[in-house]
Amino acid sequence: MANILTESSTTIVNNDCQQINEQIEKLNVNSDQTTNDGGQTKSTAIQNLLEKKLSNSDDQKENSLLSTSSTDSNDLSTPLILMNKQIELIHPLESQWSFWYLKNQQGKDWQDNLMKLATFGYVEEFWALFNHLRVASRLPPSCDYMLFKSPILPCWEDSHNTSGGRWVLYFSKSEQVYLNLDVCWLASMLALIGGQYAQDTNYVNGVVLSARKSCDRIALWTSVHHDQQLIYRIGRRMRELINIPRQIHILFELHNQETSTATSVMNKKKSTAGNKVLYQL
Template sequence: MNNKFEALKIEDDIDEDQDDTFRPAPTPGPGEHPLQFNYSIWFSRRSPKNTTYDQSLKFVASFASVEQFWSAYSHMTHPGDMMGHSDYHLFKEGIRPMWEDDANKMGGKWIIRLKKGLASRCWENLILAMLGEQFMVGEEICGAVVSVRFQDDILALWNRTASDQATTTRIRDTLKRVLHLPANTVMEYKTHTDSLKLSAPRITAPRQLPPGQLPL
């Protein structure tokens, strides 16, 4: 397990000014159980110090085996215990948790809004299903995000190909099963291209003036 922090039991231990350089996962040690893919954990939190999303994103750890994952996970504050506007991102190694990443830009995400008190259990169920390859969609899964907010919490599962309806449907159905969601649970699928459009700054075209007239 490649962990930059000796102890992460409280998310405030993360120094937002520290270097966020990604470091690859080590190979599984003797007797360890390798995962099908290596993964990385990132943390982000809205802060007056952060002017962009990229600046708020902090690399936490990377791992290649079941044992390395539990070593990192056991030192992390559970989502239900985090404060403020905070996120955990668990993505396959080499994929940054950003819409613009090459692995993500043609994909999308399933979004589930949770009542307060459910985030920790649902997050653990989701990431264990992802690490255990329960979604059965090949390399389509890119990563998962849990977002802690003031009114509710949000789970999102990202995949590579938004246009593949059969795959997105299978991911949705597996999500319902591994999270034990009621049949009437509202789930939203959003493409990353739509997210980029919504987040883009609005540009107003300059007003056309009659010849010779100066702007006020």
């Protein structure tokens, strides 16, 4: 039973990712044809996509309950049918995930600014949480959304992150012509909880959205940095899953700049965040 449910969960998340990628491709194709007023059409299309995904789970639950209500109330099999319908709507993920919120406030320690919003292990729980969150583009500056595999903490000091790094996608003004923050953030989370990094899934710990006045960014955190072939494979997969245009570069930054003096010599380039950049795609 567990294997069947897990496979079903993966299928649902895969379908979500595919629909979002298709929407991104349509928006990218039409981006050059839109006028100043066309931006409203683009935002509307994205909003429709998000609303469709948000209401999907609720519609399934309502339809299932309505279908069972037509059965005879005196039928002894009714409770069993209803229970089976509810079981079908529960789709466990392969791992437990924790969603965090960080609001940087001056005068407070980093730990005091960090808040765990929820821990979930089912597809339905993810959508219920996402439905109550402010969308990425409306997150105030100096605030972060963080989604990490439990029990990993969203900080460099955690033992799972100490030897790792992160692939970073920056949303500067020029890059926002090709990318939509809301769609990319949702696609990043779905790819993560859906195990879309194949054999490298165990090396991917979490994803972080950072809202900043100068430049927003999405960062995919890994547990290692020294295996160049593995890191490039994860980066190429990230580009594919989020559907990042070729003209947009993503950078792999080292969490702890003192972790490896050998690899730091490979590239002296600095990112806009000031972290050491080891690789670029």
